[in-house]
Amino acid sequence: MSDESLNEPEGERDDATFSMFGEEEMGSAEAKAPYQVLARKYRPKLFSDLIGQEAMVRTLRNAFETGRIAHAFMLTGVRGVGKTTTARLLARAFNYEGADHDGPSLKLDPPGEHCKAIMESRHPDVLELDAASRTGVADMRDLLDGVRYSPQAARYKVYIIDEVHMLSTASFNALLKTLEEPPPHVKFIFATTEIRKVPVTVLSRCQRFDLKRLETAELAAHLAKIAAREGAKISEEGITLIARAAEGSVRDGLSILDQAIVQGLDGGEISGEAVRDMLGLGDRLRLLDVFEYAVTGKAQEAVSEITDQIQIGADPLVLMKDLLEIAADVATVQAMGDNYTLPGPADWTNRTKQIADSVTPAQAQRNWQILLSGYRDTQSAPETDVALRMVILRLVSAADLPSPEDAARMIAEGGGSASSARGKGGKEDPNVVPVGGGGTGQLSKFEDVLDLLEKERQPTLWGQAKAYIRPAVFADGTISCDLKDGAPVDLLRRLTDFLEVSTGRVWDVQKAKTNRETVKEREERLKNERIEAVRSDPDVRAALAAIPGAEIVEVSDPQPLEATGTEDNVVPLRVASHKKG
Template identity: 40%
Template sequence: MKERAKSMDNKPADNAYRVLARKYRPQNFDDLYGQEPMVRTLTNAFEAGRIAQAWMLTGVRGVGKTTTARILARGLNYKTDTIDQPSVHLTELGEHCQAIMEGRHVDVIEMDAASHTGIDDIREIIEQVRYRPVSARYKVYIIDEVHMLSNQAFNGLLKTLEEPPPHVKFIFATTEIRKVPITVLSRCQRFDLRRIESGTLTSLLRKITGLENVQADDTALAMIARAGEGSARDSLSILDQAIAHGNGTVDSQTVREMLGLADRARIIDLFEMLMRGDVAGVLKEFRAQYDVGADPSVVLSDLADFNHLVTRLRFTPEVAQDMSLSEDERVRGAEFAKTLSIRALSRCWQMLLKGIHEVETSSRPVQAAEMLLIRLAHSADLPTLDEALKAITNGHSAGGSAPSAPQGGGGGNGSGGGATAYAAADAVSGQMVQRQNNGGAALRLAEPAAQTAIQPQTIVQPKAEPAPQAVRIRDLNDIVNLAGNKRDLQFKILVKNFVRLVSIGQNRMEIALTEHAPKTLATDMAQRLLDWTGERWMVSVARDGGGQTVAEVETARREELVTDARADPDVAAILAKFPGAKIIDVRITTPDDDTELEMQMPDPGVDSGDLDDED
């Protein structure tokens, strides 16, 4: 900070306001918050003289990729009266430091790949690297958002990147590392800049508010750090806005109103009502938060965050030491962690995760949020599926016969009572559950009283009806075939072209979607599998991985058949007989029949009908 103050004193007076993100941009490696592993690696490399030729900096927006690139360029060209070698200990301004940090040094060329995507821009770099730097030690090329370069541009850069002149260094920055070709990554040292922890961000914000002589309470700074989601730039931008919104004072109420956040204490109260099953209290509290400006999706997201916090506290109590947590979150969260079961917390998490997406995409977000909260409160006192089935089984085993319907309110509270079995059966999605025992006879619940009064000798055991044929889903081909049988051609095409299978198990499936896949495709798959198979499937989406799509497999198979057909002697003879003819398709008519070939005859003097391969 002393160095920054000194450098600012050397500048002419300027009345233009500089936002906090620019005013307090790090000037050296010591100012980089939350990136200690990268700083340690670079320090050791510089001290040992093992300086790479190219670096790849990746991370989410606002963690300091471009700033790190400039600091690295400054370290490469560091020169003072006493130091004339690359260094990471930038204790004072060097000969080139100010110009590099301001982005105006002639030997440090910054290029935005978003606006310079073509091979012509890379060709210009290739032509310039042969010339030595004008005044600095190294000529440094900083290419931001490098993933936006075209394939031709990447290919044109490969040779220069692999064997650059000794006076040239490359520094790349990107938020989409998966879009950078592996051939480029293999030629760079990669550094993943991490999200900055909330506690570290809170400390940074507290330091800056002190330098700006702004009064800010810790709760407000913790809220800003949490809203920044690990990005220093986003957090400072929010702080800038909060200072203006509060007229020089930053308090929790001001930040809450500005961001449309819910009060954390009231979120915890809402969570407690949900866990008690108090539907009326939940709806009243949600409306009260909505009336004071809280966004419905933000309320649900805060509920999900607190649910996650309680789950973490159950297994790792030391999480409560996080500086970004309020006192209510620490104390009441620990109490919930001791009393709530993991099954209840997991069920609440799954429902919130799905419900938040429904609220964000709904045309009536308030009503959608209220319906979700009603479902959450209603499910709080319901048993899990395993508990329900166990209760039903215990109800039948008690007394050796099916329990009769409960009369009045005297159902009993034992595990073998009829009321327990009925409550458990009603809990499983409102459906009566039947299970097959080892002998094959079906357990049946709640036989009508009129049937129990029939004489035993007149009872004829009904012939067991055959169980419906189960639909087996083993891979994507089964889903495609099932969609064809159900005449849902649009869904069939979507699955064939946009879905990659990662893994599949018992009513669970993990998929990866291609770039242009509809956002709701995974949800649609789960709904159709439920409708078509009668079983509930959990379909999750992975960020990457998975095999080929069905369409890609079919295309590869077709190309393989065409290649095999072209190698067939008879087909080769036909192609030689008719110059210009080519195979355009190969079809498998039936598993027992031979392959049928279609050949295109461009010569108008030759009949262009289909030729069948009889081999």
């Protein structure tokens, strides 16, 4: 909703935003009305009330002013960003009839003749269908039977279909014909959270609008104003925690705010601690302590702190998400410096900047990858609290590894992988686990990784790593590489997971620009060089000339022969002959 309507003094403004349809005339009856949840009470009644969707509103305004109004609209976005509300606002705009205006208009104040009935979902010419419950082709045909008839009272007959991606293929086909040749008196508005499941044939006939998820700071400011209007006192930390938990959804934010306001019925301020207890969240500052302990190698302190958070009721999966956010904030602070401020108390920003100063950018990326992999593990683990504790210990273990920058310097200075096996202070890193058993030693080059993949019978990953990965820096525990065009998007993640399972410790596999070859490219280049070298030999040239269509397909290195009286230094040569006809 618009900030201006919330900031105007109570006695000096027309409360159109909140009581547009005559609620203010109810007088004393308002006290007897049933309680209305905040998500419905503060549902936008005007396009200007749609916070965070300015780009969409601007486009629609231009379309309405120029008369270039599409016959079908596709609204997409996550839950609670206003898709259904926007659809009803559009239905009102199509059919707006005011005292001083008769024609489609986005200016809906004062309400037009059809506005109230449309917003209350009881207008005969605005039909709403929930595709989740009516997916069959028969339902769609029944709905479309009325398309050829003119509207009863309004200017346009409007069809609003929510969760349109759940329609069956046959239903989409039935709908497609009408979308191709729509009657002039019909408008379609579709809403979906799964835009990829909508056939492209339908998408191409709609004007698409992506309703964006709100930023935490923007949503927090909106919730704070509504809380003030409701007479609730909520701390800055509490409002920020609610906004973060809503994950960009206005409706979710209002629902959580509704729940939080009940915590402060005694008239006191609702603290961040009360909101954390309500949502099962961890203490943000204490989680920053956990993160800092872990990335600096303090295992006992990190495990003790995270265990305390779980014991007081925090959800391990929520704690994992919060730790991921902290890792992302640390990397962002490193990139943006003082230009980046976290929503919430200043303490959060100050602590995050302190942690960002204590790790390198590559270490920050490694921490993010460890937590992201750990989040997937925690989701599937039989006991989430145990899985979370093990993820923390993986962060601790990674703190003792050389940073990716140090590993690159070691290799440049000739230290190789032997140096990389040493942790802080030059001591042998106890976290280095030899691969393969039997004293086969550590992975010293990228080819060792390919050998391990082959040994562990991972043909698909072996072939993709060989064909697409261009290794730049390799140290035992660290790989920096580039990817050839066409590489699977999850190749590096799958390689990281394989190495960590196979070696029993953390690996940092990250993307870095390089012009080096893939192993497959190098093998093909060396093969061609060998063939060209042999081709230049006079005897070989003569043999090729004597056999029409012959060509060299492979040159092998000399192999020791058994004592059969044959001459040494024989170079095996494979020649293929291709006869025509």
